[in-house]
Amino acid sequence: MVVPESQEKMYYPPVELQRNAHVPDFNSYLVMYKKSLENPEAFWREVADEFFWKKPATGPMLQHNFDMTKGNIFVNCMEGAKTNMCYNVLDRHVKEGKLGEKVAYYWEGNSPDHHMTITYRQLLSHVCRCANVLKQMGVKRGDRVSIYLPMIPELIVTMLACARIGAVHSIVFAGFSSESLCERIMDAQSSVLVTADGVYRGEKLINLKQISDETPWESERDVWWDEVMRDSPDECEPEWMDAEDPLFILYTSGSTGKPKGVVHTVAGYLLYTSLTFRYVFDHHPDDVYWCTADIGWITGHSYITYGPLANGATSVLFEGLPVHPHVGRFWEIIEKYKVTKFYTAPTAIRLLMKYGQEPLRKYDLSSLRILGTVGEPINPEAWRWYHEVVGQGRCPVVDTFWQTETGGHVLTPLPAATPLKPGSATFPFFGVEPAILNEHGEELEGVTEGYLVFRKPWPGIMRTIYKNQELFENTYFRKFPGFYVTGDGCRRDKDGYYWITGRIDDMLNVSGHLMSTAEVEAALMLHQSVSEAAVVSRPHKVKGECLYCFVTLKDRKNSDQSAVFIFSVREKIGPIATPDFIQNAPALPKTRSGKIMRRILRQIARNEKDLGDLSTLADPKVVEVLFNQRSEAA
Numbered sequence: 001m002v003v004p005e006s007q008e009k010m011y012y013p014p015v016e017l018q019r020n021a022h023v024p025d026f027n028s029y030l031v032m033y034k035k036s037l038e039n040p041e042a043f044w045r046e047v048a049d050e051f052f053w054k055k056p057a058t059g060p061m062l063q064h065n066f067d068m069t070k071g072n073i074f075v076n077c078m079e080g081a082k083t084n085m086c087y088n089v090l091d092r093h094v095k096e097g098k099l100g101e102k103v104a105y106y107w108e109g110n111s112p113d114h115h116m117t118i119t120y121r122q123l124l125s126h127v128c129r130c131a132n133v134l135k136q137m138g139v140k141r142g143d144r145v146s147i148y149l150p151m152i153p154e155l156i157v158t159m160l161a162c163a164r165i166g167a168v169h170s171i172v173f174a175g176f177s178s179e180s181l182c183e184r185i186m187d188a189q190s191s192v193l194v195t196a197d198g199v200y201r202g203e204k205l206i207n208l209k210q211i212s213d214e215t216p217w218e219s220e221r222d223v224w225w226d227e228v229m230r231d232s233p234d235e236c237e238p239e240w241m242d243a244e245d246p247l248f249i250l251y252t253s254g255s256t257g258k259p260k261g262v263v264h265t266v267a268g269y270l271l272y273t274s275l276t277f278r279y280v281f282d283h284h285p286d287d288v289y290w291c292t293a294d295i296g297w298i299t300g301h302s303y304i305t306y307g308p309l310a311n312g313a314t315s316v317l318f319e320g321l322p323v324h325p326h327v328g329r330f331w332e333i334i335e336k337y338k339v340t341k342f343y344t345a346p347t348a349i350r351l352l353m354k355y356g357q358e359p360l361r362k363y364d365l366s367s368l369r370i371l372g373t374v375g376e377p378i379n380p381e382a383w384r385w386y387h388e389v390v391g392q393g394r395c396p397v398v399d400t401f402w403q404t405e406t407g408g409h410v411l412t413p414l415p416a417a418t419p420l421k422p423g424s425a426t427f428p429f430f431g432v433e434p435a436i437l438n439e440h441g442e443e444l445e446g447v448t449e450g451y452l453v454f455r456k457p458w459p460g461i462m463r464t465i466y467k468n469q470e471l472f473e474n475t476y477f478r479k480f481p482g483f484y485v486t487g488d489g490c491r492r493d494k495d496g497y498y499w500i501t502g503r504i505d506d507m508l509n510v511s512g513h514l515m516s517t518a519e520v521e522a523a524l525m526l527h528q529s530v531s532e533a534a535v536v537s538r539p540h541k542v543k544g545e546c547l548y549c550f551v552t553l554k555d556r557k558n559s560d561q562s563a564v565f566i567f568s569v570r571e572k573i574g575p576i577a578t579p580d581f582i583q584n585a586p587a588l589p590k591t592r593s594g595k596i597m598r599r600i601l602r603q604i605a606r607n608e609k610d611l612g613d614l615s616t617l618a619d620p621k622v623v624e625v626l627f628n629q630r631s632e633a634a
């Protein structure tokens with residue numbers, strides 16, 4: 001890796017930021033990076049030293065096997081150590097750090113009239129009461145608790161209460177349908193579900209309790225949060241957990257269509273989310289940090305709850321939408337709380353860009369120091385708008401590449417150290433060793449493009465798929481023995497910068513939400529009049545990618561049922577999976593062995609007429625028919 005000498009426009013870190021930064025220049029990054037790879041033991045031990053350990057580790061900081069031919073895949077961090085996540089992110093600050101009166105969260109509701117402030121001491125007290133409630137309900141160490149809540153403080157309280165008593169939380173994004181929720185509860189075999197009666201998203205009321213349970217209140221089973229919390233004591237001894245005990249399960253889309261329960265564990269996740277938060281956002285005690293993600297996704301787990309709290313940070317917790325009640329809501333909130341670090345998704349930036357600069361001019365954004373993005377590749381145009389209009393040319397943009405599976409950032413700039421190129425996630429974080437492989441698993445050097453893999457674990461990487469170690473090994477380690485396979489394509493340029501090129505499996509990314517074509521196809525197939533369905537992605541100006549569905553009906557004479565199909569996908573998966581296009585297809589292009597040629601469908605969806613070789617198709621005429629009909633759908 002060298003300091004880039006490039007002709008393209010680079011964005012260098014502002015000197016004011018470098019003065020007081022944790023990693024103040026590129027050379028410091030290189031030195032620390034080298035140490036993290038050459039001596040991971042010393043590097044991670046130093047990180048662990050600031051946390052509380054009921055019992056110290058007896059084993060090394062990290063052990064692993066990434067080679068299936070040599071035995072089971074495993075990662076083990078700090079064997080023998082005992083600790084508690086909740087103690088480290090709350091009690092430690094209140095009792096040892098004197099941060100009791102510091103604001104943990106400024107909660108801002110869907111309506112600007114609803115807001116509240118929660119200090120570290122208040123949060124600890126709520127968490128202990130909730131922990132006692134869960135215990136009283138019979139929840140024990142290792143039991144699973146499903147959480148289906150909107151972005152309200154109770155969500156953070158519940159997750160930390162689970163962590164305190166050693167229960168494993170499984171949060172389900174509150175935009176998912178009842179079927180998706182049900183599937184996740186069943187897989188995790190949760191004994192308790194924590195939900196809300198309802199929530200407003202913009203103008204729309206979502207009845208979460210009704211979605212959770214079509215039957216009304218059951219007095220034998222259900223209890224009201226306020227009633228049980230009121231009577232619950234506010235002290236609760238933390239459960240001292242083994243370093244490798246599970247902390248949570250979070251479901252992510254699998255390419256077969258069935259969601260996978262990604263498991264993260266206590267000690268490694270604590271070290272990694274804490275360190276990435278500190279360095280990637282160059283955190284300082286007087287910062288006000290705001291991540292706009294939902295806690296139902298990994299971004300919220302790592303960078304709204306655990307990473308910020310581990311650092312004693314003050315965060316904004318936002319329940320609402322970027323455009324409600326007006327399109328300047330984000331900018332209004334930044335001004336209101338004097339936000340210094342702001343972390344959002346490219347899809348939100350592209351949405352807000354559409355309204356031009358006018359909505360921003362009304363607000364004072366001079367508090368901002370660092371901007372971040374996550375979830376999907378950011379196009380350079382959106383990057384520049386973010387940098388110039390939102391950050392007023394003053395704030396570095398950290399484009400953080402990572403996954404539910406990685407637990408925290410793996411490729412990312414450090415704001416005071418890394419010269420930026422719009423659209424590149426730049427370089428690996430400490431302890432992370434990327435490689436680019438070709439189809440045969442050969443490592444490619446220099447300027448190249450191929451499969452993005454990682455050679456070694458870092459403390460925050462997933463440990464397994466819940467109750468399915470075999471699927472875990474097959475999904476991430478079978479293709480290239482010795483490497484963790486991300487499923488993303490990647491390019492490395494002449495300056496050593498990494499550029500994510502998108503998924504190379506049957507997954508797609510709609511507004512930063514990863515989903516598999518198979519799960520949408522399965523949802524369509526559930527409809528009785530559908531005989532076959534194939535789903536591909538198509539570029540979309542705001543969402544990045546959108547869903548284009550080809551549907552073959554059992555009875556060809558049936559009239560257009562697009563609206564019905566769209567509705568059934570929303571019912572089955574949730575509104576995030578709403579198809580943008582449904583094309584009625586009399587037949588699908590298939591090979592002679594019957595395999596659907598997705599490449600061709602993708603080209604039809606994108607109206608790319610140069611289809612290349614069609615000789616492997618059983619019936620090439622189908623393609624022409626689909627092209628001719630296309631205008632009706634698109």
Ligand code: PRX
Pocket residue numbers: 252298299373374375376377378399400401402403404405425486487488500502503509512513514
């Ligand atoms: O394809 C990559 C894309 O999002 C995928 C991971 O999705 P998920 O597990 O839902 O986690 C999203 C939040 C971390 C990746 O495999 N992705 C994520 N961040 C970026 C990205 N693609 C390009 N650039 C990014 N910064």
